[in-house]
């Protein structure tokens with residue numbers, strides 16, 4: 239009996255996934271891209287939308303995704319004001335519903351940066367990078383690879399030190415329950431350095447599904463300062479993958495801020511391909527109302543002398559639900575690794591919920607790894623201290639909550655981004 | 666200074682209070698008039714900090730009996746922030762660190778909350794900044810402490826000075842200083858005492874809680890009270906502090922018939 243139901247359910251989930259796949263637009267692409275698409279599509283045909291019996295989706299129930307009949311997306315052309323970053327006014331690539339929007343973009347890129355929308359570029363040289371990250375055969379990543387029709391491509395030339403940040407904006411602007419599948423590829427060649435701000439914005443109030451994939455390659459001694467901001471509309475589904483490969487001596491820092499969407503999942507995966515890399519993965523999730531916001535990170539420190547630090551914070555209010563799962567792998571070969579992970583959660587309401595699972599798998603013996611998770615409320619004594627100075631309890635709580643978030647926001651290197659986020663989190 | 670006919674600022678009658686179900690305050694009486702400086706001394710654990718936190722309205726302390734009248738109003742029915750805005754200030758024995766909240770923002774929000782309650786216009790960031798810089802002088806504090814998080818990483822003495830800075834900005838009618846002198850080196854003690862004296866006026870009053878007669882050389886009290894076992898057992902003038910320093914507390918407890 240039980241088995242029949244669960245079989246039925248899993249076939250529903252397979253059907254739902256193949257329906258999503260069928261929504262992919264036809265594409266006239268170069269052979270290698272076409273091949274990549276078809277291989278991914280073939281994988282998707284064998285898969286299903288994960289259920290909570292999948293270990294990776296234990297706390298995030300995707301059933302609401304099955305209840306929406308999604309449509310293919312259509313390009314929109316009416317004027318939209320994407321949030322702008324003055325520091326990146328001349329280096330901003332905007333995609334609307336997955337398609338490059340040149341009229342909203344400004345592409346006088348600084349020296350050493352070449353950008354393109356994949357549909358327009360001569361793309362042979364991207365073949366070794368696109369869809370080649372570890373973990374590319376995961377279900378939603380595969381769905382994106384099988385479906386995307388355009389991608390933001392940023393390449394930083396060898397030795398180029400780029401002072402101007404690059405702003406990649408992915409807007410979902412749809413009124414028809416669309417599935418939108420943005421894609422980005424960043425390649426930082428040897429010894430280059432750049433800051434990237436990747437932003438997801440949702441307009442309108444209708445439900446849609448953003449299934450995004452960003453692949454980032456750091457070659458030897460390259461440096462990327464990456465800020466990822468998720469501000470989908472409050473009805474949206476957002477599943478986003480950030481897959482990063484770090485070659486030797488490279489430095490990658492990610493600050494991921496998750497504010498929007500009804501149900502969101504960020505998969506952040508960093509793979510080492512050379513020794514002595516440095517990785518920073520900071521995250522801030524703010525979930526209110528009945529939002530569900532899930533971050534799963536994987537850090538594979540597979541080479542010697544890697545260092546990493548991760549601090550992920552969640553602020554959960556109302557009936558919202560936050561999930562954090564941070565895996566760190568340190569296999570035998572990765573001696574002299576130094577990894578720190580901290581997850582702090584602030585619950586602002588009795589109905590708020592957080593599921594946290596730091597997961598360290600350490601085989602190497604000469605390593606230093608620390609991790610910890612805390613779940614708490616605002617300190618009553620801190621609230622009282624502020625009250626004793628005449629600050630009312632509500633303002634005191636707001637000040638303390640904002641302070642909790644600022645520990646992450648302060649680490650973002652671009653002043654206007656810090657300011658915008660500051661405004662968004664302290665109403 | 667003791668003045669004829671000056672206004673009563675604080676009246677505490679038969680105050681009893683519990684924390685976690687244990688009675689700590691056991692019938693405390695005290696009257697403070699405008700212009701006066703009072704000192705409370707007493708053994709560790711006698712309830713001095715408990716008393717100060719009850720006055721400030723800390724939620725962990727449950728008042729079970731008695732009354733506290735502050736300038737004609739029932740203090741116990743006010744929220745902590747209302748007590749502060751109406752003029753009660755407690756410099757904490759252990760000031761908290763508040764990571765992520767800048768000292769300057771904190772001071773401005775606190776100051777403006779009081780202004781607003783008084784029906785006055787709030788000061789903008791610019792005017793407030795100017796005012797704060799003058800007040801920094803009272804406690805001889807460097808302005809780099811303004812941009813740091815409230816008390817975070819401050820040394821013990823710096824935290825105490827920061828408390829007095831807050832007091833200077835909020836200009837309370839009743840300032841309660843709970844062991845503000847503990848942990849201060851002699852220079853810092855003089856600075857803090859100087860600040861307190863500078864802020865004292867015929868219209869306000871100060872309640873010092875201390876273990877050391879030394880402080881009372883710099884801030885001279887009109888009254889010295891001995892607190893033990895949750896009550897005030899004896900009240901005298903500043904000479905009592907010298908006597909306590911020389912003889913300890915046992916004799917006071919014995920004379921009051923309180924078991925040691």
Ligand SMILES: Nc1ncnc2c1ncn2[C@@H]1O[C@H](COP(=O)(O)OP(=O)(O)OP(=O)(O)O)[C@@H](O)[C@H]1O
Nearest residue numbers: 684685687689707708709710711712713714715716
């Ligand atoms: N949360 C609590 N639960 C139980 N007992 C408490 C609690 N807080 C305080 N007490 C007790 O109340 C008594 C009075 O404490 P209080 O801090 O008021 O003393 P004090 O006179 O200020 O001492 P000190 O001179 O050491 O500062 C002590 O015995 C203390 O252990």
Ligand SMILES: [Mg+2]
Nearest residue numbers: 713714715758
């Ligand atoms: Mg005390």
